[in-house]
Amino acid sequence: MSLATATPPATGKGLLLAAAILLAWILSLVLLLPADPGHFPLPLLLLAVGLRSVLHTGLFIVGHDAMHGLLLPGQPRLNHRLGQWALGLYAGLPYGACRVNHLRHHQAPGTPRDPDHRPARGGGVLRWYSHFMASYLSAGQMLRLLGGWALLTLLAAPSGAMAPVSVLLICTLPLLISSLQLFVFGTYLPHRHADTEGTPHQARSLELPVWLSLLACFHFGYHWEHHEFPTSAWFQLPGMRRFRPSVATQSLRLAPQAQPR
Helix, strand or coil: CCHHHCCCCCHHHHHHHHHHHHHHHHHHHHHHCCCCHHHCCHHHHHHHHHHHHHHHHHHHHHHHHHHCCCCCCCCHHHHHHHHHHHHHHHHCCCHHHHHHHHHHHHHCCCCCCCCCCCCCCCCCHHHHHHHHHHCCCCHHHHHHHHHHHHHHHHHHHHHCCCHHHHHHHHHHHHHHHHHHHHHHHHHHHHHCCHHHCCCCCCCCCCCCCHHHHHHHHCCCCCHHHHHHCCCCCHHHHHHHHHHCCCHHHHHHHHCCCCCCC
């Protein structure tokens, strides 16, 4: 049995954490959207935006685990339905297309077939981010997203004239921050290093403490672990760090073989 299939998904805990993330996301939206952001002290406002950003990233991670069949392994239809709900709430994303793209990323990381890899014609981090976003966005998705924000603005309007600002701060800005979290900690930093080329997953893990890894991107900075153990849920990735090759071992793998004399 390979390491990639050695770790079974933790169904009960995964569903419980997914429900907790979803309920916290809904509760924070219900409590914060009607509030007047002009009455918030700046530190409290920043905390609210940060909390919403982390929970928004959590929605995507729930959808991501569904793409790998980890929420309900024995019930694929319900598993994927939960993933549809999570990505729909996240940004109106089409679950089927996102799943196809993500599985392509796992099948051929760092190749032209990988939708998450850097553009073929090069460019800096902003070009890579634009390419990353374009792989997942569509006209239909943008219409669903804008329609959802418009509906939230109407729902929040009776609470005061600041409803558009509330939607901007509690919904739009957290989505933007979340997309940056997913790109920077889940794609750019793990895959940008030249010394990952030639490795099985063309990925490295970020050396973050567990608490910071959780806040940064729900442990997707442990990216080697995610590729090596695709049947491990996000909360299991810290436990997979013990299998990670050392830097010295990776260097030996990448070094050219000595020629016999």
